[in-house]
Amino acid sequence: MNSRPASVSARPVDDYRDSIEQLLRPLAARPVEAVTVPDALGRQLADDVRSPVDLPVFRNSAMDGYAVRAASVAVTPVTLPLVGVVAAGNAGQTPLPPATAIKVMTGAPIPPGADCVIPVEDVHSDDGSVTIERGRGAGEFVREPGTDVRAGDLLVGAGTTLTPRHIAALAAVGLPSVPVFRAVRAAVITTGDELVDAGSTLRPGQIYNSNGIALAAALTANGVDVVSVAHSTDDPAQFRKLLSAATGAADVVFTSGGVSKGDFEVVKDVLAPLGGQFGSVAMQPGGPQGLTVVEGVPVLSFPGNPVSTMVSFEVFARPILRHLSGLPDVEIYELPLHNEVARSPQGKRQFLRGRLIRPKSGELPALHRYPEAVEVVSGPGSHLIAGMAWADVLIDVPAEITSLPAGAAVRVWSL
Amino acid sequence: MNSRPASVSARPVDDYRDSIEQLLRPLAARPVEAVTVPDALGRQLADDVRSPVDLPVFRNSAMDGYAVRAASVAVTPVTLPLVGVVAAGNAGQTPLPPATAIKVMTGAPIPPGADCVIPVEDVHSDDGSVTIERGRGAGEFVREPGTDVRAGDLLVGAGTTLTPRHIAALAAVGLPSVPVFRAVRAAVITTGDELVDAGSTLRPGQIYNSNGIALAAALTANGVDVVSVAHSTDDPAQFRKLLSAATGAADVVFTSGGVSKGDFEVVKDVLAPLGGQFGSVAMQPGGPQGLTVVEGVPVLSFPGNPVSTMVSFEVFARPILRHLSGLPDVEIYELPLHNEVARSPQGKRQFLRGRLIRPKSGELPALHRYPEAVEVVSGPGSHLIAGMAWADVLIDVPAEITSLPAGAAVRVWSL
Numbered sequence: 001m002n003s004r005p006a007s008v009s010a011r012p013v014d015d016y017r018d019s020i021e022q023l024l025r026p027l028a029a030r031p032v033e034a035v036t037v038p039d040a041l042g043r044q045l046a047d048d049v050r051s052p053v054d055l056p057v058f059r060n061s062a063m064d065g066y067a068v069r070a071a072s073v074a075v076t077p078v079t080l081p082l083v084g085v086v087a088a089g090n091a092g093q094t095p096l097p098p099a100t101a102i103k104v105m106t107g108a109p110i111p112p113g114a115d116c117v118i119p120v121e122d123v124h125s126d127d128g129s130v131t132i133e134r135g136r137g138a139g140e141f142v143r144e145p146g147t148d149v150r151a152g153d154l155l156v157g158a159g160t161t162l163t164p165r166h167i168a169a170l171a172a173v174g175l176p177s178v179p180v181f182r183a184v185r186a187a188v189i190t191t192g193d194e195l196v197d198a199g200s201t202l203r204p205g206q207i208y209n210s211n212g213i214a215l216a217a218a219l220t221a222n223g224v225d226v227v228s229v230a231h232s233t234d235d236p237a238q239f240r241k242l243l244s245a246a247t248g249a250a251d252v253v254f255t256s257g258g259v260s261k262g263d264f265e266v267v268k269d270v271l272a273p274l275g276g277q278f279g280s281v282a283m284q285p286g287g288p289q290g291l292t293v294v295e296g297v298p299v300l301s302f303p304g305n306p307v308s309t310m311v312s313f314e315v316f317a318r319p320i321l322r323h324l325s326g327l328p329d330v331e332i333y334e335l336p337l338h339n340e341v342a343r344s345p346q347g348k349r350q351f352l353r354g355r356l357i358r359p360k361s362g363e364l365p366a367l368h369r370y371p372e373a374v375e376v377v378s379g380p381g382s383h384l385i386a387g388m389a390w391a392d393v394l395i396d397v398p399a400e401i402t403s404l405p406a407g408a409a410v411r412v413w414s415l
Numbered sequence: 416m417n418s419r420p421a422s423v424s425a426r427p428v429d430d431y432r433d434s435i436e437q438l439l440r441p442l443a444a445r446p447v448e449a450v451t452v453p454d455a456l457g458r459q460l461a462d463d464v465r466s467p468v469d470l471p472v473f474r475n476s477a478m479d480g481y482a483v484r485a486a487s488v489a490v491t492p493v494t495l496p497l498v499g500v501v502a503a504g505n506a507g508q509t510p511l512p513p514a515t516a517i518k519v520m521t522g523a524p525i526p527p528g529a530d531c532v533i534p535v536e537d538v539h540s541d542d543g544s545v546t547i548e549r550g551r552g553a554g555e556f557v558r559e560p561g562t563d564v565r566a567g568d569l570l571v572g573a574g575t576t577l578t579p580r581h582i583a584a585l586a587a588v589g590l591p592s593v594p595v596f597r598a599v600r601a602a603v604i605t606t607g608d609e610l611v612d613a614g615s616t617l618r619p620g621q622i623y624n625s626n627g628i629a630l631a632a633a634l635t636a637n638g639v640d641v642v643s644v645a646h647s648t649d650d651p652a653q654f655r656k657l658l659s660a661a662t663g664a665a666d667v668v669f670t671s672g673g674v675s676k677g678d679f680e681v682v683k684d685v686l687a688p689l690g691g692q693f694g695s696v697a698m699q700p701g702g703p704q705g706l707t708v709v710e711g712v713p714v715l716s717f718p719g720n721p722v723s724t725m726v727s728f729e730v731f732a733r734p735i736l737r738h739l740s741g742l743p744d745v746e747i748y749e750l751p752l753h754n755e756v757a758r759s760p761q762g763k764r765q766f767l768r769g770r771l772i773r774p775k776s777g778e779l780p781a782l783h784r785y786p787e788a789v790e791v792v793s794g795p796g797s798h799l800i801a802g803m804a805w806a807d808v809l810i811d812v813p814a815e816i817t818s819l820p821a822g823a824a825v826r827v828w829s830l
Contacts, residue, residue, distance in 0.1 A: 037613060041632045055801055057622055062796070064677040087649075087679050089609030091619040105677035106720070107609060107798075109620045120676055149801035156804055164636050165725065165830055168629030169804035172622075172721055176614035194504030194522060198452060199591035204506040205524045207472055207587075214583030217456045221579050234502075261535050262479040262520035264502050305521065306587055310580065370785065378563075381477065383522075386470055386564035389571055389584035415580055 010282035012399070013315060013349045019277075019291060021320045023298040027184055027251050028324055034177045037170045042223075043180035044161050044326035051155045051173045054146035061086075061104040062141040066123055066130055067114035068101045073135035081129050086111065101130050110142055117141035149173070161223075161326035183225040184324055187246035188215045191232045191239060191257040191266050192304055210385065211256040211309045218313050219254075223325030234258065234266045243270065247297040254317070257304025260288045267301045276301070282399055284348045285382030286312040305382035311351050314394060314413060331414040332396075338375035341397060341404040349399045353378045353391035354412055374412050391415060425697035427814070428730060428764045434692075434706060436735045438713040442599050442666050443739055449592045452585045457638075458595035459576050459741035466570045466588045469561035476501075476519040477556040481538055481545055482529035483516045488550035496544050501526065516545050525557055532556035564588070576638075576741035598640040599739055602661035603630045606647045606654060606672040606681050607719055625800065626671040626724045633728050634669075638740030649673070649681045658685065662712040669732070672719025675703045682716045691716070697814055699763045700797030701727040720797035726766050729809060729828060746829040747811075753790035756812060756819040764814040768793045768806035769827055789827050806830060 032046040061067065072080060085103040086092040092109030096102055101118070102111060110117070115138040124131040149155060155173060156166050162180075170178060188211075195209035196202065212229045219226050227249045232239040239258075246253045258267030259278055268278045268290060276292030278301070285308040290301030302312040319330050338357055344350045356371040374395060378387025393412040397404065404410065447461040476482065487495060500518040501507045507524030511517055516533070517526060525532070530553040539546040564570060570588060571581050577595075585593060603626075610624035611617065627644045634641050642664045647654040654673075661668045673682030674693060683693045683705060691707030693716070700723040705716030717727035734745050753772055759765045771786040789810060793802025808827040812819065819825065 038628050038631060041635060051801065053617070056798060057617055058619065060798075062798070064675055085678060087609075087677075088607055089620050089649075093619055103678070105679065106675055107607075107622070143796065143798055148796075148799045153801075155801055163830070164629060164633040165803050165806065167632040168625055168721060168725055169801045171613060171625035171628035172800040174613045174615070174617070174623035192503055192522075194502075196589075198586060198589045200589070202468070202472055202589070204473065204508055205504050207522070208589035210583055210586035213453050213586040214579060216453060217582040218579040220456060234504075260479055260521055262502075263500060263518070264520065306583060310583055381558065381563075383471060383475075383477070383558055384563045385587045386466065386568075386570055386584045389581050391580065415578070 010280035010287065013281055013283050016281045016289060017316050020300060020316050023291070023293065024252060024320045024324065030181045030184065030251070032179045033182055035180055036177050037167060037175055040162050040170070040178050040180055041164065041167055042162065045156055045158055046179040046181045048154055048158045049156045049170065049175070049178055051149045051151055051153050052175065053173050054151050055148040055172060056143045056145050058145055059110045060107050060143050061110055061117045062106065062143050063117050063119045064106050065104060065117045065119040065141065066101040066132070067096060067104045067110050067117050068132070069096065069098055069114060070116045070136060070138040072099045073118065073132050076135045077131055077133050079129050079131045082125065115139065115142065159326055183223060184252065184321060185227045185250045186219050186224045187227055187250035187253045188212050188229045189232055189239070189242050189246055189253065189255045191234065191255060193234045195231060210306050211304065214306065214310060215254055215256065215313060218310065218318070222318055222321045223327050224321055232266065234264045236266055236270050239266045239270050243294065243299070247295045247299070250297065253297060253299040255299065255301045256309045259290045259301045259303055271299065271301065282348050283315070284345055284350045284380065286315065287348070306385035307388055308382040310388060311394065314415065315351060333371070333412050334409050335371055335374045335412055337395070337404055337406055337408045337410050338373040340406045341376060344397045344402050344404070346402050347399055350380065350397040352376050352380060352395040352397060353388050354393045354395040355390060356392055374410065425695035425702065428696055428698050431696045431704060432731050435715060435731050438706070438708065439667060439735045439739065445596045445599065447594045448597055450595055451592050452582060452590055455577050455585070455593050455595055456579065456582055457577065460571055460573055461594040461596045463569055463573045464571045464585065464590070464593055466564045466566055466568050467590065468588050469566050470563040470587060471558045471560050473560055474525045475522050475558050476525055476532045477521065477558050478532050478534045479521050480519060480532045480534040480556065481516040481547070482511060482519045482525050482532050483547070484511065484513055484529060485531045485551060485553040487514045488533065488547050491550045492546055492548050494544050494546045497540070530554065530557065574741055598638060599667065599736060600642045600665045601634050601639045602642055602665035602668045603627050603644045604647055604654070604657050604661055604668065604670045606649065606670060608649045610646060625721050626719065629721065629725060630669055630671065630728060633725065633733070637733055637736045638742050639736055647681065649679045651681055651685050654681045654685050658709065658714070662710045662714070665712065668712060668714040670714065670716045671724045674705045674716045674718050686714065686716065697763050698730070699760055699765045699795065701730065702763070721800035722803055723797040725803060726809065729830065730766065748786065748827050749824050750786055750789045750827055752819055752821055752823045752825050753788040755821045756791060759812045759817050759819070761817050762814055765795065765812040767791050767795060767810040767812060768803050769808045769810040770805060771807055789825065
């Protein structure tokens with residue numbers, strides 16, 4: 001008999017991830033909803049937004065100063081009668097007579113006839129007149145309508161995830177609301193008779209249920225709307241009932257536990273007869289995996305060890321979920337290894353927990369330094385969830401590599 | 416007379432930013448509140464959290480397999496009577512007799528007496544007995560209590576901003592809640608008779624109020640709790656009333672507009688008599704600035720041009736606010752300039768809007784590429800808010816530089 005048959009027939013990581021991506025890509029076509037511009041921060045724009053107005057809306061002053069005709073200040077110094085003042089918010093539609101000046105504030109309309117602004121610093125004002133020391137040419141310190149954006153021009157493109165600078169532009173053109181994609185909705189079901197809620201006293205053999213809380217946090221942090229987090233015992237009837245509620249409410253369902261080779265594998269036992277593919281992926285942690293479509297809803301079944309669950313999420317779900325939510329790609333870097341990896345299993349791609357080594361500066365803001373290296377933190381065990389808190393990347397050790405010396409270049413995935 | 420007296424006496428950017436940082440640093444000592452672990456995502460831990468339990472809590476199996484005494488499998492193949500099964504969640508406290516095996520699931524307790532686990536792949540099971548093909552040494556596939564973290568050990572340190580991996584660890588040790596700092600609370604007051612709300616029809620001389628929405632979005636995106644966004648006309652009594660409400664509710668207040676050299680500078684007119692420092696900072700955009708402490712609350716007064724407001728926020732407020740909220744530093748890189756900067760004002764540090772040039776890959780997940788260069792997008796004008804939507808960095812042109820050729824190294828600040 002083969003001593004490790006599972007790893008011989010196990011699917012490669014990239015191949016399995018492709019299957020998941022194929023299943024989830026249709027979630028790009030989600031319903032569109034209108035939200036107010038202030039509420040649109042972080043949401044993904046569903047359509048191109050074109051400006052309904054010119055910006056600037058009207059010809060206005062770039063400075064606090066005096067609007068004049070350039071011809072009136074061709075020879076300086078010159079003293080001109082002051083005919084009034086235009087504050088920001090004034091209509092400013094009375095034409096300016098030749099050889100006069102009118103005081104204008106930054107952003108105030110420039111009266112018809114005037115074609116340049118003399119900054120307040122270049123002017124002596126006196127009772128009813130101004131003496132201009134330095135002339136200006138036509139157009140100086142004048143903002144023409146539409147020079148920022150014209151009515152009808154593209155302002156923010158479909159698919160953009162809206163950051164503060166987009167919100168600023170959408171607000172500046174006066175849009176009350178914008179069309180955004182509804183977020184991807186996910187449901188989480190954890191399984192296992194041994195799991196109890198936080199704050200309970202543990203009886204022998206029990207552990208705290210962390211996977212539901214951890215998966216919900218990971219989904220939320222990647223733009224997904226978590227519609228439910230439920231826990232099932234190893235009773236198939238209970239799991240089936242929770243699954244039905246989850247597929248009714250969510251675009252994608254995540255389960256943890258019950259997918260391995262034990263006697264009580266509730267997830268596999270319920271989902272395999274529904275067409276689920278259950279088997280080994282050639283990775284560590286996170287080898288046993290399941291993938292099913294139930295009532296048209298993809299169900300990703302991760303193993304129950306806490307680190308296996310989180311690494312499965314990072315490797316299989318996070319890249320496509322960020323893509324669907326319009327968030328920047330997961331950052332994958334190549335860096336030298338600070339410490340050696342003494343052993344890595346032949347035939348399994350290993351994702352070790354690592355910490356970036358980067359020079360720190362106390363200065364604010366500091367010049368950013370690229371990380372210089374990555375060190376392995378915590379062991380390879382799939383139960384070392386506390387150790388994972390000390391990591392900021394996964395170190396991706398290829399399946400065919402069985403050890404790595406310090407200094408070797410490795411790929412790291414940002415957590 | 417001096418043609419540009421303001422720029423001669425203007426304060427350097429770094430000097431003014433230091434003044435703001437000194438005023439805001441005391442906000443690091445904010446009240447502490449307890450939140451449930453699921454709600455703690457993104458919050459900043461106020462105290463060190465130590466594990467209340469050992470992880471693993473009890474000695475358990477790393478595999479689906481058979482727990483035995485290593486001495487019983489020193490010579491293989493060997494056939495042992497099967498005395499039962501321990502599922503995850505079982506107490507598993509009955510000692511295992513010598514020369515017997517008991518089936519154990521991953522995570523299940525290992526009975527006293529057993530000291531290793533034979534993976535299911537290495538075993539033939541038969542009616543009431545198991546034949547083991549390959550022996551294992553004491554400790555193999557056994558997870559000892561406390562090998563991940565010991566009760567009393569530091570789990571997550573004070574000051575950490577909690578990400579999904581921290582949430583996972585806090586959930587795994589069964590903590591129902593953790594102490595976090597209350598977020599920094601900010602209030603925003605925009606000013607100006609010319610501003611109207613989104614969705615209104617503009618009368619001549621009016622523009623849409625974008626600064627309130629944009630500042631609120633920028634604050635939210637940097638971990639700050641925006642408690643109010645209000646608008647004041649240029650009436651000092653109205654501004655004074657809104658200011659009083661803002662300082663009563665917030666840790667820091669941001670105003671926009673009313674700080675320049677015009678005739679109707681409501682912010683300066685109200686705050687300068689209260690001890691506010693108003694003057695020019697040697698930068699473009701964002702030159703006119705004001706800083707006041709009202710009832711013990713710092714009030715940062717930014718100029719009203721939309722780009723001036725946003726650049727002021729990025730340069731003066733964002734680095735310290737991220738530091739106070741425990742978020743990663745603003746990223747500042749040095750990159751070559753893709754296109755030339757033909758003119759930059761002598762004596763003023765200029766923050767141009769730029770876009771990173773980086774090779775894009777369609778692959779998911781893709782190897783991250785560092786940006787290769789930065790190109791100037793949009794003009795330098797402080798009214799070009801639509802153009803700012805196309806930028807992803809600010810290009811920081813030093814005060815003494817008046818032009819830059821393509822290829823010159825520049826510092827860029829991530830937006």
